[in-house]
Amino acid sequence: MKRREAPRTPERREEEKDHVPEIEGRDGAAVPVLEARAVSKVFGGTVALDHVDLSLRAGEIHALLGENGAGKSTLTRILCGVHRPDTGELRVDGAVVDFHTPAAAQEHDIAILHQEPSLFGDLEVAENVFVGRQPKHGRPPRIDRRAMRAEAAALLAELGAELDPAARVADLSLAEAQLVEMAGALSRRARVLIVDEPTAALTPGEVGDLFRVLRGLRDRGVAILFIGHRLEEIFALADRITVLRDGRFVDSRAAADHDEASLIRAMVGRDVAALHVRTRVEPGEPLLQVRGLARAGVFEAVDLDLRSGEIVGLAGLVGAGRTEVARAVFGIDRRDAGTVELAGERLRTPQQAMRAGLAFVPEDRQREGVAVELPIAANVALPILGRVAFHGWLRPGRERALAREWGERLRLKARDVEQAPRELSGGNQQKVVLAKWLATRPRVLILDEPTRGVDVGAKVEIHRLIDELAAAGMAILLISSDLPEVLALSDRVLVMREGRVTAALHHAEATPERVMQAATAEAQAVAA
Amino acid sequence: MSAVARLARVRELALAGFIALLVIVIAAQNGDFLSGSNLRSILLDITLIAALASAQLMVMLTRNFDLSIGSTVGLSAVTVGMICQQHGALPTPLAYLVAVAVGLVVGLVNGFAIARLRIPSIIFTLGMLSVVRGAVYLVADGGQVNSEDVPAGMTDLATGGPFGIPPLVLIALAVALAAFAFLRWTRSGRNVYAVGSNPDAARLHGLPVSRTVVLVFALSGAVAGLAGALYLSRFGFAQITAGSGLELTVIAAVVVGGASIFGGSGSIAGTLLGCLLLGVIGNGFAVLGVSQYWQDAAYGALILLAVIADARLRAVRRPARSAAAPKEATA
Ligand SMILES: Nc1ncnc2c1ncn2[C@@H]1O[C@H](COP(=O)(O)OP(=O)(O)OP(=O)(O)O)[C@@H](O)[C@H]1O
Ligand SMILES: [Mg+2]
Numbered sequence: 114m115k116r117r118e119a120p121r122t123p124e125r126r127e128e129e130k131d132h133v134p135e136i137e138g139r140d141g142a143a144v145p146v147l148e149a150r151a152v153s154k155v156f157g158g159t160v161a162l163d164h165v166d167l168s169l170r171a172g173e174i175h176a177l178l179g180e181n182g183a184g185k186s187t188l189t190r191i192l193c194g195v196h197r198p199d200t201g202e203l204r205v206d207g208a209v210v211d212f213h214t215p216a217a218a219q220e221h222d223i224a225i226l227h228q229e230p231s232l233f234g235d236l237e238v239a240e241n242v243f244v245g246r247q248p249k250h251g252r253p254p255r256i257d258r259r260a261m262r263a264e265a266a267a268l269l270a271e272l273g274a275e276l277d278p279a280a281r282v283a284d285l286s287l288a289e290a291q292l293v294e295m296a297g298a299l300s301r302r303a304r305v306l307i308v309d310e311p312t313a314a315l316t317p318g319e320v321g322d323l324f325r326v327l328r329g330l331r332d333r334g335v336a337i338l339f340i341g342h343r344l345e346e347i348f349a350l351a352d353r354i355t356v357l358r359d360g361r362f363v364d365s366r367a368a369a370d371h372d373e374a375s376l377i378r379a380m381v382g383r384d385v386a387a388l389h390v391r392t393r394v395e396p397g398e399p400l401l402q403v404r405g406l407a408r409a410g411v412f413e414a415v416d417l418d419l420r421s422g423e424i425v426g427l428a429g430l431v432g433a434g435r436t437e438v439a440r441a442v443f444g445i446d447r448r449d450a451g452t453v454e455l456a457g458e459r460l461r462t463p464q465q466a467m468r469a470g471l472a473f474v475p476e477d478r479q480r481e482g483v484a485v486e487l488p489i490a491a492n493v494a495l496p497i498l499g500r501v502a503f504h505g506w507l508r509p510g511r512e513r514a515l516a517r518e519w520g521e522r523l524r525l526k527a528r529d530v531e532q533a534p535r536e537l538s539g540g541n542q543q544k545v546v547l548a549k550w551l552a553t554r555p556r557v558l559i560l561d562e563p564t565r566g567v568d569v570g571a572k573v574e575i576h577r578l579i580d581e582l583a584a585a586g587m588a589i590l591l592i593s594s595d596l597p598e599v600l601a602l603s604d605r606v607l608v609m610r611e612g613r614v615t616a617a618l619h620h621a622e623a624t625p626e627r628v629m630q631a632a633t634a635e636a637q638a639v640a641a
Numbered sequence: 642m643s644a645v646a647r648l649a650r651v652r653e654l655a656l657a658g659f660i661a662l663l664v665i666v667i668a669a670q671n672g673d674f675l676s677g678s679n680l681r682s683i684l685l686d687i688t689l690i691a692a693l694a695s696a697q698l699m700v701m702l703t704r705n706f707d708l709s710i711g712s713t714v715g716l717s718a719v720t721v722g723m724i725c726q727q728h729g730a731l732p733t734p735l736a737y738l739v740a741v742a743v744g745l746v747v748g749l750v751n752g753f754a755i756a757r758l759r760i761p762s763i764i765f766t767l768g769m770l771s772v773v774r775g776a777v778y779l780v781a782d783g784g785q786v787n788s789e790d791v792p793a794g795m796t797d798l799a800t801g802g803p804f805g806i807p808p809l810v811l812i813a814l815a816v817a818l819a820a821f822a823f824l825r826w827t828r829s830g831r832n833v834y835a836v837g838s839n840p841d842a843a844r845l846h847g848l849p850v851s852r853t854v855v856l857v858f859a860l861s862g863a864v865a866g867l868a869g870a871l872y873l874s875r876f877g878f879a880q881i882t883a884g885s886g887l888e889l890t891v892i893a894a895v896v897v898g899g900a901s902i903f904g905g906s907g908s909i910a911g912t913l914l915g916c917l918l919l920g921v922i923g924n925g926f927a928v929l930g931v932s933q934y935w936q937d938a939a940y941g942a943l944i945l946l947a948v949i950a951d952a953r954l955r956a957v958r959r960p961a962r963s964a965a966a967p968k969e970a971t972a
Binding site: 194195214215216218219227230231232233234235236240244245246247255256 | 822825826827828831832834835837838839841842843844845846847848849901904905906
């Protein structure tokens with residue numbers, strides 16, 4: 114659950130500021146630790162940033178907001194030396210700097226957690242945390258593995274993560290990996306910490322721990338740039354908010370001067386309802402039937418029924434086994450027991466599942482869902498080549514039309530459908546995957562975290578789309594850690610905890626409290 | 642220790658166990674196999690391979706290959722030999738130094754071309770394989786290095802030594818130990834793993850990616866040069882074909898030793914075991930009078946087995962859910 118705090122009054126803020134060591138400028142105001150002035154960046158024909166200003170002060174948490182593709186990640190990459198700006202300048206403590214490599218930015222004590230995972234799967238956790246800066250001891254100096262593991266464990270504990278520092282990162286889940294990266298950014302003890310969508314894969318508890326850590330750093334005088342799409346997180350955390358739209362600076366204000374509506378207006382340029390209201394239809398014939406599905410050590414005794422026109426939400430914390438169930442239903446992962454039937458037909462392999470009309474939009478879309486080098490059009494047409502092609506011959510015109518249609522429905526921000534997803538922003542890559550599976554027009558759709566990393570406007574758009582699809586008779590299994598989303602869209606909610614279904618609730622009885630209780634507390638397993 | 646780390650450890654044990662089994666089987670057929678002189682000859686046989694494989698492992702950890710090492714061995718051996726032929730015997734340390742320098746030059750050319758010009762290593766070093774072999778012909782100038790050209794100080798290294806272990810073997814062992822220490826205890830060594838495991842992430846972390854690639858090729862070249870001197874010490878002569886084909890045996894040893902051909906994982910211990918296994922098979926087959934063709938077939942089968950085992954190990958993990966960037970063969 115999001116952590117609501119007493120709003121910090123301006124007076125309290127002033128008090129906090131008193132503890133913060135500040136460098137006084139000529140005019141008496143604090144000189145920003147890191148500042149971007151009139152920074153522009155053009156990629157090919159895309160203007161990613163157009164004369165953007167940003168200033169980070171010591172001891173503040175500064176949120177950077179904007180729609181998918183607004184240029185947030187591009188700005189962070191410039192601030193940490195991955196890209197060089199085409200125009201404009203960067204200043205550290207008021208002095209102009211030129212970061213031509215990430216190492217140069219690191220020398221100025223700037224640390225970053227990138228949006229895309231950047232870990233080393235073959236190396237252990239501790240080494241990922243300290244890569245390039247491993248502690249040394251002895252004479253001649255050599256890497257002190259024991260100290261490195263101990264320090265990594267301490268950092269992870271600070272984040273509330275219990276991870277074996279000697280485990281290989283390739284064996285970790287997405288959420289665990291994200292914590293490892295966060296620990297790496299923290300370990301630099303930097304003066305400027307940039308975090309690009311750090312909470313996407315975390316449980317509410319982990320988010321709470323992360324925020325506690327970030328606030329602690331702020332109180333010690335660290336400047337933090339925080340990027341995210343969940344507004345309640347932004348309001349809980351940020352002191353100041355800068356908004357970008359289409360690569361341009363919109364405004365930069367104290368968080369207290371914004372409310373949800375004004376923020377959305379600044380980002381999108383118009384008013385958007387925050388949550389879509391579901392139009393409920395009477396569920397039709399049973400479509401998907403899962404009985405006694407189990408995988409040793411991962412989940413057990415999962416029963417599931419999906420009827421046409423029905424949306425069933427699968428709630429629970431990250432790591433409860435929801436993704437694993439979905440993968441087993443689709444046939445990607447081994448099952449140890451149980452059956453999966455779609456309209457009476459037994460499904461065993463993903464090929465059978467797809468032929469029978471089951472589609473699965475995976476959670477880790479950047480890795481599993483999108484061919485980053487192929488044009489968007491080819492990505493979208495990939496699962497339905499048979500339908501798009503004419504006697505085995507591809508028809509690029511049809512592919513493009515299809516991609517354009519779904520791109521519009523999802524408000525995809527791309528130059529055109531020939532662009533490669535590699536060049537898209539993180540959120541827009543996700544929309545490509547969504548488009549790809551929706552274009553198959555499946556009978557049963559499994560969505561794993563469909564709006565993770567997607568901006569507010571597009572999120573409402575996706576909710577509306579899910580609703581439309583259900584109204585048209587599709588059966589949808591919605592896995593989401595976003596509780597308001599699950600509650601707003603689902604007809605029934607199944608809650609999982611530690612590999613078991615711990616509650617099956619009708620939408621009328623599914624309150625946030627009951628779902629969270631089933632997701633966290635000791636509860637009796639109930640038959641679904 | 643994680644499950645996979647345990648598996649990897651078990652894999653090295655399995656390799657050691659397999660070698661032990663093989664030794665027992667061969668010794669049961671022919672008692673001479675375990676004689677001191679035969680064991681020494683096995684050690685001498687794998688000396689060159691072990692030194693070269695230790696360096697090749699570093700190259701392969703970065704997702705690259707160095708195919709030019711066989712030719713470099715030939716170039717350094719013939720260069721040192723021809724110098725001695727024309728200007729009289731060099732002192733042994735100087736001869737070794739010249740050999741290393743020759744190899745280092747080749748390695749630096751490889752490294753800069755691959756890191757800075759971004760030419761795939763498998764293509765560039767394939768080209769260098771031929772170019773360097775051409776240089777051997779030029780240096781030899783129609784001749785060859787005969788046994789009277791090679792300083793006695795060099796060939797002495799192949800005999801005697803403490804506990805009957807020739808100094809030559811100790812030199813190779815020192816190379817392997819240095820590689821072990823470098824890979825395990827230095828930041829540059831850990832960077833070798835990181836760069837191979839995820840080059841994009843390495844760049845984002847500000848690791849010196851191209852410097853690391855230059856470094857491993859320079860080391861590989863220098864060790865190949867050293868191996869040229871070892872070659873002269875061991876055989877006492879060098880034809881212009883000296884060292885040809887070595888690169889394949891060396892890569893085989895590294896792969897059999899459990900290193901991934903996709904970079905990022907592999908160990909010196911495994912690599913040495915891989916060398917030992919190939920050495921035992923080669924020698925054992927000769928002792929048993931099995932034809933050379935069967936030996937080649939056995940090497941081939943081992944390589945396939947090792948690659949399949951690597952693929953299976955990767956599948957055991959949850960690759961789809963893993964957080965690191967996907968592996969793609971860039972070489
Ligand atoms: N390497 C690149 N080549 C071409 N275009 C790029 C590249 N990187 C970013 N862009 C473009 O720049 C724009 C801004 O992208 P950016 O990743 O900064 O967005 P973002 O605000 O981080 O979005 P999200 O919320 O989805 O992460 C997008 O239109 C994107 O397509
Ligand atoms: Mg981004």
